[in-house]
Amino acid sequence: MREFTVPPMATAPQVGGLADAVFNNAADHPDQVVLGRRVDGHWQDVTALEFRDEVVAVAKGLLANGVRFGDRVAIMSRTRYEWTVFDFALWTIGAQPVPVYPTSSLDQVRWMLHDSGAVACVVEHEDHAMTIGAAVDELPQLSRLWQLDAGCVEELAAAGTHIGDEVIDRHRLAVTPDATATIIYTSGTTGRPKGCVLSHGNFMAEADNVVARWETVFANKPGEEPSTLLFLPLAHVFGRMVEVACVRHRIRLGHQPSMTAADLLPDLAVFRPTFVLAVPYVFEKVFQAARRKAEAGGKLGPFDKSVEIAVRYAEAVEAKAFGTGHGPSAALRMQHQIYDKLVFSKVREALGGRVRHAISGGSAMERRLGLFFSGAGVTIYEGYGLTETTAAATANPPEQTRFGTVGQPVPGTTVHIAEDGEIWLSGGQIFQGYLNNPRATSEVLGDGWLATGDIGALDEEGYLTITGRKKEILVTSGGKSVSPSGLEDRVRSHPLIAQCVAVGNNRPFIAALVTLDPDAVGHWLTMRGKPRLPDEELVHDPDLETEIRRAVVAANTLVSQAESIRTFRILAAQFSEERGLLTPSLKLKRKAIEKAFPEEIEALYRG
Missing domain, CATH: 3.40.50.12780 (ANL, N-terminal domain)
Incomplete structure (x- = not known):
């Protein structure tokens, strides 16, 4: 379409x-x-x-x-x-x-x-x-x-x-x-x-159409005051x-200035919002913290089993919503009920106890993570938008959420896929142009359409899937074009990994730089009885390298061999906004990263 x-x-x-x-x-x-x-x-x-x-x-x-x-x-x-x-x-x-x-x-x-x-x-x-x-x-x-x-x-x-x-x-x-x-x-x-x-x-146009379409999110259940704790910038x-x-x-609107778990979780417990709006990073942190807590308590096996049950349950509900299945079986419903008391209720409690809906945007969310939260009783409606679209241009509808996509157009919006795969948008929320910059405005606005610079595809029911950005396509020396975002997101879904950036422009193959999540690594070392070494030494730990390699291999199963990550380097340093390597919305600044780590990138292609 x-x-x-x-x-x-x-x-x-x-x-x-x-x-x-x-x-x-x-x-x-x-x-x-x-x-x-x-x-x-x-x-x-x-x-x-x-x-x-x-x-x-x-x-x-x-x-x-x-x-x-x-x-x-x-x-x-x-x-x-x-x-x-x-x-x-x-x-x-x-x-x-x-x-x-x-x-x-x-x-x-x-x-x-x-x-x-x-x-x-x-x-x-x-x-x-x-x-x-x-x-x-x-x-x-x-x-x-x-x-x-x-x-x-x-x-x-x-x-x-x-x-x-x-x-x-x-x-x-x-x-x-x-x-x-x-x-x-x-x-x-x-x-x-x-x-x-x-x-x-x-x-x-944006706020009124979003609230009207996602009324079940904002209104919550009868007799309960709708509220949210705003921790987005x-x-x-x-x-x-x-x-x-x-x-x-x-x-009812509350404000929280920090997205770190140590600051955010206590306020969620006190404010007790009925819904939250966040970036995938927040949901990843909640999930990973729950998993680490289970492992520390010797209950990792049951937790991982609960994840499988939640995912299968949400997949069955999704299939029924789209008319391709009968919903969860009696046996699956019984397993789900057991784990709801043991695990899922604790996940909901981490968000304040009353949250049943959430909206996610800013970057891609892994399908499996969305399925887990849905199975745990918190449905996350993933959406897509830009500053130029006053936030959301698309989002998953409440009655038919298709995990792994960014949903259908927000009411009043049209999504068009150009010949080269670029996403074009029109609607009442499209911006007026760039201040003092008519040339940049003319490059993206024309004939009532906003050219987003993102690449995507629409299915027959109007659900949009983002596959990459035009300016971020890597072209190897062999002429293979690779959109890196899907690979990077899959690698980053591993609990030990904070960020992943693929490289390979004019190179013989795709490689990657990886940074580690300090909290997750600290937990991983404790559970294995390993000493905490300086970061420069830690990144050469053979067991750690094996863990990261598993994440890379799993990501490579999504693409052809020519598009796969052949090798990687674990960095001791973090990609951070303070260092100019991430935007304030946590997007990678690829050129800045390549400029900051030239020796590490060269080392990936030696020998």
Whole structure:
């Protein structure tokens, strides 16, 4: 199939902007709890009326400090409650927030603030303030700097007390759906980040259609308040879409600034969300932590058996949904029930105990992992999207989830497969173009289509499978074209492996660089009674090499011999965002990695 369309389920608003939802919620449901806020280590409820009042107070303070309709204000922070307050305060007065990743380098910050023409900046703490300070001489348009950890919310609220409500209303009512809501800079695996111009209407189309189509996810069961804990970066479009959807549809929203298991799992246990939205990395960590715990307790055999039962059960349910099977047998249902008490309930408890649905995006999820979670009682709807599509363009529907694909188009979206296999998209959530870059805009936008740069295929029922990126195709010296992402994802599914990057452009065969997961390796050494050696020595451990080789061999079964990984090298160093080797959304920066490890790559092809 070359093209598939799903009609919209939500009516596109003809007037208004994103901030209207805050005021409508306060007017219609003033006492409903719409957010959770951490205060002195405890969660505190925030009602619709309280949130509106705080948004208005900050909006007045921004006006009092010279921020005007159409101005751009950068926000450099981790995910936290105050970011959401600033987003909606800026949208209330028709200004445009510009998110900046808190890990951005000085050069990146300087470029984004210069390119966007930001007149002010909100930072989280003193380190961020110092980064802005180091760039300020080259940013003559930047006139204000506020620091969250220095009480800037209260400071702004106090500064705007003399401004009347009618001034705020006049600004808000001037905002239209086609007005620019935000400039989000692509994390960029190559080159300088480009500023994606997203309108209020883009976010409305995206959030409203997603909530309408995945109502069972967001509404949960009758009588239970829907809620989610947002731990995705708000600097990323996925996290931003979640924020907007929750406020527009009065879904209780909490914020957690860290995706590490040590920080995230305790908050999940206390906040107890009904659904989560995450990247595959989070689900991989939850699964691997559960498996390590079982092994440490001498119960690895039963755990691995439970995984098989969960996968088989989910496969049977999937087959029934698509009319190709009768569902789980009586014997399988009985086994599933036993392991639900022994294993699956503990996996759900790690996510807070109430989660039954999740949406995953940002990168590919292995089919088997999705099947396991579904069999364990948490269905993960994998989706696909870009900054340029205001997050999701496709996702798996609740009633027919096809694991291993990224689902069907979000309502109001069309997916088209071009002659060369490139994915083209159209719909109300497609961005307005790249800021100050008409040439780059014309390269991806034309005749109503967004050319994504991704390669994929549609099946007869409109389910999309991503097979790679046009710019990441490796061509060996023998002329064989290889899309590396599937191989890398399969290798990376091994619990000991953190990242894998395939190399082989203009080389005789495909090889790979592999990095290790420190927590998993520490557990592996403990279980085998091995001493913890320096990383430079550890990577030469013959037993460890054997484990990694098994992962590579398993991945090679998916491809032809010419496409397979012939050899690999375990690296002592990690690929990290701080080293410039990963994007903030954890995508590999291939050229940067090849530049950082030239000797290791050359060694793969010697002899």
